[in-house]
Amino acid sequence: MSYELDKLNEWMWSYRAARVLHVLSGLKVFTHLEHKPMTAEALAQACGAPSELLEKLLTAGTAMGLLEKDGSLYRNSPLSREYLVEGKPLYQGHMIGHAANVWDVWTDLPGKVGLRLSQKEDLDAHRNFICGMHNITTAIRGNLFLDVIDLSGRRSLLDIGGGPGTYSILACQHYPQLKATVFDLPETIAIAQNVIAQHGMADRIATRKGSWDTDDFGSGYDAALLSNVLHGPTSRAPMKLAKAFSALEPGGLLAVQEFLLSDDKTGPLIPALFNVMVGAYSQAELAAEIERAGFVEVRLVARDDAVGSAWLTASKPA
Ligand SMILES: C[S@@+](CC[C@H](N)C(=O)[O-])C[C@H]1O[C@@H](n2cnc3c(N)ncnc32)[C@H](O)[C@@H]1O
Numbered sequence: 001m002s003y004e005l006d007k008l009n010e011w012m013w014s015y016r017a018a019r020v021l022h023v024l025s026g027l028k029v030f031t032h033l034e035h036k037p038m039t040a041e042a043l044a045q046a047c048g049a050p051s052e053l054l055e056k057l058l059t060a061g062t063a064m065g066l067l068e069k070d071g072s073l074y075r076n077s078p079l080s081r082e083y084l085v086e087g088k089p090l091y092q093g094h095m096i097g098h099a100a101n102v103w104d105v106w107t108d109l110p111g112k113v114g115l116r117l118s119q120k121e122d123l124d125a126h127r128n129f130i131c132g133m134h135n136i137t138t139a140i141r142g143n144l145f146l147d148v149i150d151l152s153g154r155r156s157l158l159d160i161g162g163g164p165g166t167y168s169i170l171a172c173q174h175y176p177q178l179k180a181t182v183f184d185l186p187e188t189i190a191i192a193q194n195v196i197a198q199h200g201m202a203d204r205i206a207t208r209k210g211s212w213d214t215d216d217f218g219s220g221y222d223a224a225l226l227s228n229v230l231h232g233p234t235s236r237a238p239m240k241l242a243k244a245f246s247a248l249e250p251g252g253l254l255a256v257q258e259f260l261l262s263d264d265k266t267g268p269l270i271p272a273l274f275n276v277m278v279g280a281y282s283q284a285e286l287a288a289e290i291e292r293a294g295f296v297e298v299r300l301v302a303r304d305d306a307v308g309s310a311w312l313t314a315s316k317p318a
Helices: 003-013 015-026 040-047 051-064 078-083 094-099 103-112 123-149 166-172 186-198 237-247 270-277 285-294
Strands: 067-070 073-076 156-160 181-186 205-209 221-227 248-258 298-305 310-316
Touching: 003 123, 003 186, 015 051, 015 094, 015 270, 040 051, 051 067, 051 270, 073 078, 078 123, 078 270, 094 103, 094 186, 094 221, 123 166, 123 186, 123 310, 156 166, 166 186, 166 221, 181 186, 186 205, 221 237, 237 248, 237 285, 237 310, 285 310
Parallel strands: 156 181, 156 221, 181 205, 221 248
Antiparallel strands: 067 073, 248 310, 298 310
């Protein structure tokens, strides 16, 4: 990633780490940890916070270097010991509390200059979400996909929850023999059709409107892509993997891109922050889900922590 893109990415998302710091400090996690390491459950009890969400925040705090983790026990890092424990001479918790208190100034800022930011449920927000996937794949993630996912000899790619269709476009541009089908919700397919047409790929990339909650994905594909649609235990990954398995021919290739936590859940930072917002598996957890669906030869083929992207491949038995 270029220095400029790296900076843009940092600035567009920097509020996430800020909020993790505000919350962990506000809950006095570091003060509770001053005298002994504690598990997430014990900390949740001490702080009066729900343990599942607190554990995600602790993973993010560990990835940020505020905590250290040994087995299931968390302890303060040297940074936290010096600055984040109440009563220490260089304690910064009140300043962090002040920074959290003025948060609303920044929330209200767009409205004050007459900018109406789209709300989560409206069509503009959906367009930003889907076209944002196109932005990030075109500028940042697409090269890694082409470097590590080998579609030589494959004829038909099913791009499940394919969003704007960018991975299908890149794949079809790179592999002249390949055709692709983007499966997604009707409102997303409307965007994908435009993006596909703009890239002159409408003759090679079909679209299929549907919902993975209620529809199957069709059949006869020799490759399937699940890119950023298996976001941790609440993402109904087993159902999506089972439908992908059914849609593939024997010997079919599965390629999965995800935000992946390390198996000890101490990071990396980008997946750890994404896990607070949405959810993320560890590498071992995701590989186990893929195997449970019947796939074999599950392999991690790439992991770029600066981008927060990891790729796994697997096969449907021949
Ligand atoms: C994070 S985006 C990933 C898009 C694309 N695969 C990529 O990596 O750029 C998640 C996609 O899942 C789609 N999606 C959400 N719910 C869905 C559902 N019930 N059925 C099918 N697709 C769905 C969204 O419309 C969106 O395109």
